[in-house]
Amino acid sequence: MRAPHHSAENGFSSCGRSAENGFTPLRRSAENGFTLVELMVSLLIFGILAAGGVMLLSFSVGAQASAKTRLDDIATIRRLGSALTGDLAQAVPRTTRSLSGDRTPAFRGTSGAGVEPLMAFVRAGWSNGAGASRPSLQKVEYRLDGDRLERVAYPMLDGGEAQAGAVVLEGVRSIRMRYRKDGEWLDVWAESQPELLPSAVEMVIDRGDGAPIRQVFVAGSGYRQ
Secondary structure (H helix, E strand, C coil), rough: CCCCCCCHHHHCCCCHHHHCCCCCCCHHHHCCCCCCHHHHHHHHHHHHHHHHHHHHHHHHHHHHHHHHHHHHHHHHHHHHHHHHHHHHHECCCCCCCCCCCEEEEEEEECCCCCCCEEEEEEECCCCCCCCCCCCCEEEEEEEEECCEEEEECCCEECCCCCCCCCEECCCEEEEEEEEEEEEECCCCCCCCCCCCCEEEEEEECCCCCCEEEEEEECCCCHHHH
């Protein structure tokens, strides 16, 4: 006995039965696209991912900029240390005369609290690539002008005017100097013997953005020992 045949015309197809029972065919959902709720959820997830990516990128750029600033600052401190090491290591016990003709000692050093130069001395090893008629000795000073530490050189040892200062460090709040003699530290170098040099020099730099920077340099004959 043949089973009865139900055609789509009589409304008994599988799609018709699914619709009658409250179910939507998959093919119909694919044809109609996403619902509004599905679209909003998708946009919300995309927004969260995009916001996280932007925050991560911003953090990475900020960290890179901070690292570059710090590395540049460290390089500046190292250049200052190299300049001071080269100058103080070649300090010589040579007295000079000021512009007015007064005799000045071979080494002068203050505590760094006043307006006077931090240090003034004569160093050897002044290169003379142009072959100018001058000695290999050079009179130099280190001064604190506002928040800038400058190195000032003189074209002549006796009676010459200072040249324009070269900035070796910026952003300085204060500097404290000390000078080593016979195992003790002195705040001011004012010796009765004009040719006497300290054995070492201490410089403590406060820039207001962290711990003070302390550097110690051996001077003159102390370096050779």
